[in-house]
Amino acid sequence: MEAKNKLRMTKQRQVILEELRMVKTHPTADDMYQMLRKRMPKISLGTVYRNLEILSESGIIQKLDVGGTQKRFDGDTTIHSHVRCVACGRVGDIDVKPNCNLEAEAQKMTDYEIIRHRLEFAGLCPLCQQKRKATA
Amino acid sequence: MEAKNKLRMTKQRQVILEELRMVKTHPTADDMYQMLRKRMPKISLGTVYRNLEILSESGIIQKLDVGGTQKRFDGDTTIHSHVRCVACGRVGDIDVKPNCNLEAEAQKMTDYEIIRHRLEFAGLCPLCQQKRKATA
DNA sequence: TTTGGTGCAAAGGCTTTGCAGAAAG
DNA sequence: CTTTCTGCAAAGCCTTTGCACCAAA
Secondary structure, eight states: OOTTSOOOOOHHHHHHHHHHHHOSSOOBHHHHHHHHHHHOTTOOHHHHHHHHHHHHHTTSSEEEOOSSSSOEEESOOSSOEEEEETTTOOEEEEOOOOOSOHHHHHHTTOSSEEEEEEEEEEEEOHHHHHHHHHHO | OOTTSOOOOOHHHHHHHHHHHHOSSOOBHHHHHHHHHHHOTTOOHHHHHHHHHHHHHTTSSEEEOOSSSSOEEESOOSSOEEEEETTTOOEEEEOOOOOSOHHHHHHTTOSSEEEEEEEEEEEEOHHHHHHHHHHO
């Protein structure tokens, strides 16, 4: 729990990090598990969860808390926003850097001490737009 | 699942709606359950979940997907943002209406069809600020 | 060696659901 | 009456955890 332990670079951890950085899909833990089994058939789901947790605590990857029930992970730790497809759940990146100083703005209106913010969009991904046209 | 059914205003539904509108705390389903039992001791947790779901689908209340594992509910359906205390999980309101047209902005940068957005802040609530001072 | 990590399976937390009886319209 | 809703308990889904063995450093 504490960040005092030294991390070891195990095969599993390495592969998890590689795979996550290789995709731009913001996979869930289980998505990752499915991907990883192809390269490392004996890896366990528990190990995947543990490592994604550890890596995100260390700031090496990012844990996303976008809508939906499952957490998602992002190998890209630069500041950017996300779009979530309301139909299929897919999550994409958006490179919006809200110029307005939202946090200062918000700070004026609350007695919370603002630390950071999160901006997320919801919409329809290209695939689901097509599906909708087909149905209509 | 379909919104075709006519809603009945049962005692339970009525009380749930009243209680939710009475507080400004963005309770979880279980928070609501605890509150409700005082007025209606035999209400079941399942009923609470079902009604919060139905009411939010009907747009009568709002289901919040802020960070943390549990969903929260808000009787206030006007557009506003939320702050979440990173220490205790409490959720407050912030009346920031991002003037900049974020969605149009985002739309330029993605092939998703943007439908809406969500702006959330994270910080320390007054109580947790005090606790931290006391500890430091 | 030492100590953190792994696989496995069981346990946990939150939410949903099947069912028979109750109640709104 | 008819159809939706309720309470209860069981099931489900995602995630975490205990344990004995394994492997980095």
